[in-house]
Amino acid sequence: MADFPHFLCPGQAEGLVLRLDEPLSLWGGLDATTGRIIDQHHPQVGMSISGTMLVMPSGRGSSSASAVLLEAIRCGTAPAAIIMEHPDAIVALGAIVAAELYDVALPVVVVSPQTLATYITGDSLSL
Amino acid sequence: MPLRLTAEDQQLLDGGSGPGAQMAMRIVVRLAEALEAEQLLTISGAHVDSCLYHGPSTLAFAERLLALGASVKVPTTLNVSSLDLLHPDLFTGDPKEAEQSRLLTECYKGLGGQPTWTCAPYQLDERPGFGQHVAWAESNAIIFANSVLGARTDRYGDFIDICASITGRAPAAGLHLQENRRARRVFDVSGLPSALLDSDWLFPVLGALVGATTGVQVPVVTGVPGGQPEHRLKSLGAAAASSGGIGMFHMVGSTPEAPTLSEALGGVDPLSTMQVSLTDLNQARASLSTATGLSLSSVCLGTPHYSLDEFAVLVPLLSGRQVHPSVNFLVSTGRGIYHELQLRGWLGTLEAAGVTVVVDTCTYLSPALTGGTGPAMTDSAKWAYYAPSNLGVEVTLASTAECVNSAINGVVTVDESLWANG
Numbered sequence: 001m002a003d004f005p006h007f008l009c010p011g012q013a014e015g016l017v018l019r020l021d022e023p024l025s026l027w028g029g030l031d032a033t034t035g036r037i038i039d040q041h042h043p044q045v046g047m048s049i050s051g052t053m054l055v056m057p058s059g060r061g062s063s064s065a066s067a068v069l070l071e072a073i074r075c076g077t078a079p080a081a082i083i084m085e086h087p088d089a090i091v092a093l094g095a096i097v098a099a100e101l102y103d104v105a106l107p108v109v110v111v112s113p114q115t116l117a118t119y120i121t122g123d124s125l126s127l
Numbered sequence: 128m129p130l131r132l133t134a135e136d137q138q139l140l141d142g143g144s145g146p147g148a149q150m151a152m153r154i155v156v157r158l159a160e161a162l163e164a165e166q167l168l169t170i171s172g173a174h175v176d177s178c179l180y181h182g183p184s185t186l187a188f189a190e191r192l193l194a195l196g197a198s199v200k201v202p203t204t205l206n207v208s209s210l211d212l213l214h215p216d217l218f219t220g221d222p223k224e225a226e227q228s229r230l231l232t233e234c235y236k237g238l239g240g241q242p243t244w245t246c247a248p249y250q251l252d253e254r255p256g257f258g259q260h261v262a263w264a265e266s267n268a269i270i271f272a273n274s275v276l277g278a279r280t281d282r283y284g285d286f287i288d289i290c291a292s293i294t295g296r297a298p299a300a301g302l303h304l305q306e307n308r309r310a311r312r313v314f315d316v317s318g319l320p321s322a323l324l325d326s327d328w329l330f331p332v333l334g335a336l337v338g339a340t341t342g343v344q345v346p347v348v349t350g351v352p353g354g355q356p357e358h359r360l361k362s363l364g365a366a367a368a369s370s371g372g373i374g375m376f377h378m379v380g381s382t383p384e385a386p387t388l389s390e391a392l393g394g395v396d397p398l399s400t401m402q403v404s405l406t407d408l409n410q411a412r413a414s415l416s417t418a419t420g421l422s423l424s425s426v427c428l429g430t431p432h433y434s435l436d437e438f439a440v441l442v443p444l445l446s447g448r449q450v451h452p453s454v455n456f457l458v459s460t461g462r463g464i465y466h467e468l469q470l471r472g473w474l475g476t477l478e479a480a481g482v483t484v485v486v487d488t489c490t491y492l493s494p495a496l497t498g499g500t501g502p503a504m505t506d507s508a509k510w511a512y513y514a515p516s517n518l519g520v521e522v523t524l525a526s527t528a529e530c531v532n533s534a535i536n537g538v539v540t541v542d543e544s545l546w547a548n549g
Contacts, residue, residue: 008161023342023372028513032182040515041370041414058343060372063176063264066284071182086343088372089158089301090284096157097286100150101188108161 004112005127006087009095011105013081014126017119018052020044026072026091027064035077053125054079055116059088069094073104081107081127085116128165130156136167139294147197151290158287159298168260168299173203173292174248176264177285178235179492180209180228188286189234192293199239200295204248206265207432208232211496212244212487213462220495238289244487245461247361247432249276252463257383260303262291266368267361267431267509273375275360277383279303282374302374308384309393310347310377312340313400317350320405323545324351327440328526330359331508333403334366336411340401343372347391353380358436365431366508409546415511418521421538424501425520426450426530427490429459430510435467437527442473444531450481451537455498462486494518504530504539 021043024030029039035050059065069091072078082091087110095106107127119125132140139152159167177185209228211217218225236242243251248263249271255261255278263272263280264287272278281301283291291297301307314337316324323329337346346367355378367373377385385391401407428441441458450456458477460468465486468474477484490496491514497503502521505511511524523539533540 006163009157025369027181028516038516040417041512058372060370062266062369063269063282063284063288064179064181066286067177067179067181067185070184070188070286074182074184086372087162089162089282089287092161093154093158093284093286096154096161097188098184099157100154101184101191 004110004115006110007107008087008092008110009099009106009108011107012127013053013107014124015051015053015080017121017123017125018047018049018054019119019121020056023056023058023060025060025062025065026068027062030068030072032068032071032075032077035072049079050077052079053081053083055083055119058084058086059091063090065090066093066097070097073098073102073106078106081109083109083111083116083119085111085113130159130164131166136296145196147192147195148293150192150195151197151293154287154290155294155296155298159300162298162300164298164300166299167296168303169295170201170260170262170291170297172201172255172261173288174206174263174265174268175203175235175240175288175292176206177289178205178232178240179207180224180231186227186231186234189231192289193234193237197238197293199292201292202253203240203292204243204251205235205240207246207488208244209492210488211485217485218493218495220493243461243463245432245463246489247434247461250432250434250461250464260297262288262297264288267365269374270364270368270376271361273302274364274377274382275357308345308375309395310391311344311398312346313397314346314348314403315350315400316348316403318402318404326545327359328545330363331366331506331524332408332412334363335370335415335508335512336403336407337376338367338369338371338373339411341371341373344398345373345375345377347377347379347385347388349379349388351378351381355381356436358434361431362507369509369512405546405548412524412546415508415524416522417515418502418523418539420502422502423454423504423533423537423539424499425455425457425497425503426534427457427497427503427505427510428507428527428530430489430491430505430507433458433460433464435464438468438473440527442476444528445480445482446476448480448535450534453537454534456482456534457485457490457497458482459485459489491517504533506530
């Protein structure tokens with residue numbers, strides 16, 4: 001991996017950090033129409049990720065997560081940015097296709113584990 | 128090092144093969160850059176997850192590709208739809224959404240995909256061989272292709288599957304590369320009771336544990352007798368790819384890149400080794416069994432799609448018996464297997480017992496398919512993982528035989544003896 005931060009999908013964003021304790025599979029885990037976490041196994045179930053600087057260790061689960069992120073972007077419920085410790089092609093693709101289809105730039109960023117650890121829920125962050 | 132494109136890649140990117148292929152190549156290149164690939168590689172096939180409807184944006188994407196004149200360049204199979212296209216009456220949800228789903232399937236057929244509508248493309252006659260590069264999406268198909276077939280695909284998501292298929296190219300990154308395929312975490316199950324090691328029922332639970340514990344690294348399971356059948360490897364992989372973000376596992380003596388533990392590890396020390404105990408497994412099992420009472424509304428098998436080997440176990444369990452009238456018993460499979468069930472007379476046996484065989488789709492996609500929101504049973508850890516969120520149902524994860532017995536009794540009937548100490 002080259003220097004951090006590494007942009008899987010370019011863009012600028014700012015907002016309040018929402019840090020997830022575990023990875024989230026957007027498909028099966030997110031209601032794209034409301035932006036709420038619906039994965040009953042997830043520690044942050046019920047919370048809204050809309051407009052947040054969403055911080056999580058990695059992606060998880062289904063290939064359809066790309067489609068759910070694209071749909072959340074279309075519905076206006078997506079996070080402002082997604083920040084992870086491990087690159088995840090499936091998450092990145094939702095943002096890459098949104099740029100192609102809707103000319104929307106939602107940054108998907110990989111940072112070092114040390115940097116990720118400094119992001120606290122509720123803090124302001126800009127990319 | 129920046130991405131190097133061949134002259135042919137550049138020609139696609141410049142629009143020399145038309146605007147549809149150009150759009151697809153643009154997305155392939157953007158992903159390759161995101162993954163820091165140094166080049167693209169040629170794929171021999173693709174499996175497309177994008178044909179499952181998730182909203183207007185997914186249809187807009189496919190319609191754009193079709194309108195720009197794109198078509199697939201390599202043999203391409205299509206994953207499940209939101210609908211049972213052979214039995215549309217089984218869907219009782221929003222008719223508008225059903226119509227959008229049907230339009231999406233038409234788009235992907237129009238792009239040249241084969242209407243296979245299965246999440247288990249490895250059950251089709253044509254499947255990739257050892258070492259072949261493919262672009263497969265659908266988490267269970269990815270992990271099966273890499274782990275069991277020894278083919279090579281990265282963990283692809285929707286959209287890139289069809290773009291790789293249209294261009295015939297994929298980023299040389301991730302699990303396409305040898306160095307990323309070696310195991311990093313060891314799960315040693317040799318301390319488990321032999322009756323459990325010899326049971327189908329171990330594998331979904333072990334998969335759920337491995338996925339939740341591993342994160343994104345490649346795991347290796349050791350301590351299971353060699354030569355495990357495909358349906359067990361399928362069940363473990365599907366569970367691990369649901370509870371974790373992994374696209375490959377090894378099982379010593381059973382998967383092709385793990386003849387020994389040392390070879391699976393590539394001669395490098397693992398990051399961790401876990402001695403798996405009954406307690407660990409019981410915790411994993413409990414986390415996937417959310418139902419508390421004995422009431423039962425549906426039994427849903429076949430996530431991923433049931434194989435002929437699995438039907439060969441199921442059909443005798445149901446032969447001459449009758450599912451309780453209050454229980455909706457559904458088995459999902461691909462239309463290819465469904466045809467074989469008809470030829471063998473197995474479909475008649477299942478239907479006489481009160482079982483509905485669903486094709487082209489999966490029962491955790493819509494409450495309409497399960498017949499409601501009451502408690503369900505399944506032998507699939509993947510179904511158990513997603514159903515509480517997708518359908519709002521409580522689930523009991525159990526063995527196939529327990530699912531059948533419960534369906535006949537009309538109440539949840541489980542046997543804990545296999546999971547007890549001593």
